[in-house]
Amino acid sequence: MSSSELRHTALDALHRSLGATMTDFAGWDMPLRYGSERDEHVAVRTRAGLFDLSHMGEITVTGAGAAALLNHALVGNIASVGVGRARYTMICQADGGILDDLIVYRLAETEYMVVANASNAQVVLDALTERAGGFDAEVRDDRDAYALIAVQGPESPGILKSLTDADLDGLKYYAGLPGTVAGVPALIARTGYTGEDGFELFVKPEHAVELWQALTKAGEGVGLVPCGLSCRDTLRLEAGMPLYGHELTTALTPFDAGLGRVVKFEKEGDFVGREALAEAAARAEQNPPRVLVGLVAEGRRIPRAGFAVVSGGAVIGEVTSGAPSPTLGKPIAMAYVDAAHAAPGTEGVGVDIRGSHEPFEVVALPFYKRQK
Amino acid sequence: MSNPQQLRYSKEHEWLSAAENGVSTVGITEFAANALGDVVYAQLPEVGSTVEAGETCGELESTKSVSDLYSPVSGEITEINEDVVNDPSLVNSAPFEGGWLFKVRVTDEPADLLSADEYTAQNAG
Numbered sequence: 001m002s003s004s005e006l007r008h009t010a011l012d013a014l015h016r017s018l019g020a021t022m023t024d025f026a027g028w029d030m031p032l033r034y035g036s037e038r039d040e041h042v043a044v045r046t047r048a049g050l051f052d053l054s055h056m057g058e059i060t061v062t063g064a065g066a067a068a069l070l071n072h073a074l075v076g077n078i079a080s081v082g083v084g085r086a087r088y089t090m091i092c093q094a095d096g097g098i099l100d101d102l103i104v105y106r107l108a109e110t111e112y113m114v115v116a117n118a119s120n121a122q123v124v125l126d127a128l129t130e131r132a133g134g135f136d137a138e139v140r141d142d143r144d145a146y147a148l149i150a151v152q153g154p155e156s157p158g159i160l161k162s163l164t165d166a167d168l169d170g171l172k173y174y175a176g177l178p179g180t181v182a183g184v185p186a187l188i189a190r191t192g193y194t195g196e197d198g199f200e201l202f203v204k205p206e207h208a209v210e211l212w213q214a215l216t217k218a219g220e221g222v223g224l225v226p227c228g229l230s231c232r233d234t235l236r237l238e239a240g241m242p243l244y245g246h247e248l249t250t251a252l253t254p255f256d257a258g259l260g261r262v263v264k265f266e267k268e269g270d271f272v273g274r275e276a277l278a279e280a281a282a283r284a285e286q287n288p289p290r291v292l293v294g295l296v297a298e299g300r301r302i303p304r305a306g307f308a309v310v311s312g313g314a315v316i317g318e319v320t321s322g323a324p325s326p327t328l329g330k331p332i333a334m335a336y337v338d339a340a341h342a343a344p345g346t347e348g349v350g351v352d353i354r355g356s357h358e359p360f361e362v363v364a365l366p367f368y369k370r371q372k
Numbered sequence: 373m374s375n376p377q378q379l380r381y382s383k384e385h386e387w388l389s390a391a392e393n394g395v396s397t398v399g400i401t402e403f404a405a406n407a408l409g410d411v412v413y414a415q416l417p418e419v420g421s422t423v424e425a426g427e428t429c430g431e432l433e434s435t436k437s438v439s440d441l442y443s444p445v446s447g448e449i450t451e452i453n454e455d456v457v458n459d460p461s462l463v464n465s466a467p468f469e470g471g472w473l474f475k476v477r478v479t480d481e482p483a484d485l486l487s488a489d490e491y492t493a494q495n496a497g
Contacts, residue, residue, distance in 0.1 A: 037435050038410045230409065230436055300413050302433050323435055324412040
């Protein structure tokens with residue numbers, strides 16, 4: 001692996017000065033952790049954490065036909081999203097397979113920002129561009145136009161309030177508004193991927209270092225720490241949030257992933273995947289496929305993606321994500337299991353961990369829900 | 373990070389203490405502990421079992437990965453560190469001290485164990 005082939009964010013030098021362990025993530029050289037990933041995880045749950053998420057892919061869709069294009073290209077009803085609000089949605093293939101999960105922000109009446117996973121940004125960009133044919137809309141690659149910094153955790157509103165005049169109290173979860181943070185123009189969004197309250201700040205790359213330093217200073221007194229992708233993964237896993245490539249793939253429809261609610265058949269006009277998704281919905285109702293469940297270990301060994309879930313010696317499913325949970329103090333996993341074994345409390349379920357069948361408890365997701 | 377001079381090292385990042393009454397202590401280096409990240413599970417060899425130099429004798433699991441544990445020497449396991457079994461984070465916080473892994477009565481050792489300086493040079497840059 002040659003590091004010269006990797007892309008670097010605007011905060012790269014800062015990460016190195018903070019002693020970050022870097023890792024190749026979807027072609028980007030990203031911070032994995034700065035110190036202990038467990039400490040970073042706990043900081044986000046109890047205080048606040050600062051993340052560089054500049055590898056995420058931003059795509060701007062503008063024009064009189066922007067809403068109609070997104071309604072056609074994505075499975076959600078994007079036209080119904082109010083200005084200043086955001087929505088979790090998916091882009092699917094014609095056969096219903098999930099190409100990516102997305103957050104779409106409606107920035108103005110005819111302007112949307114689509115945020116794709118780093119590993120899928122090009123795929124999403126290509127699909128949107130292709131699907132834009134015949135619509136009065138422009139699809140723009142804005143991946144290089146933004147750095148993305150997230151502040152997550154219970155102390156994050158206080159930290160941000162000390163740096164902005166924006167009306168954060170009026171900013172609901174899954175909403176975004178333009179404002180200024182520490183003198184830097186930013187799209188301030190109340191979104192995140194940690195299960196905590198928090199904000200994602202989209203800024204010009206040339207302002208990223210200044211903003212990161214201002215946030216670091218503002219968070220000094222309340223225990224804010226820089227956080228890497230490693231703790232982001234355990235945070236989202238505890239919160240039961242799916243990750244593309246693990247819980248979501250082109251081999252699954254949203255109904256197979258237990259996320260059929262994101263598909264809006266009642267919206268106006270046709271959309272890519274409608275027919276296949278209607279069949280998948282009917283199939284899920286009559287003859288449920290494997291179901292995404294939570295597993296909590298009784299022992300200490302850790303289930304990993306790809307490990308078989310077993311019962312009575314037979315394979316009944318597969319682990320999609322697994323890690324030690326700092327909050328629960330036990331290993332946890334998400335897994336697709338046969339519907340017959342999916343009910344919380346089902347007896348006799350285990351995971352094959354390198355040849356040994358370790359006992360696990362089937363639980364409902366999420367593993368962790370913050371107190372509001 | 374500095375690697376204690378009085379220890380010897382394997383290329384697989386274990387350290388080996390000088391033998392006392394034929395028994396040496398084995399752990400993994402700070403370099404290896406940092407590379408692993410937070411160690412959350414340690415499966416150590418059984419007391420009384422024999423281990424072969426360079427062969428798997430257990431595993432260390434961190435948040436993101438699992439690594440085989442090798443013995444740098446051949447011999448019989450005389451003791452394992454129960455503190456590490458109960459609190460694997462000792463491997464990260466004190467790799468050369470409280471985070472030692474097992475003691476082995478050495479019957480044979482490979483010729484290519486490294487000195488502290490050689491090991492440091494191997495992992496420089």
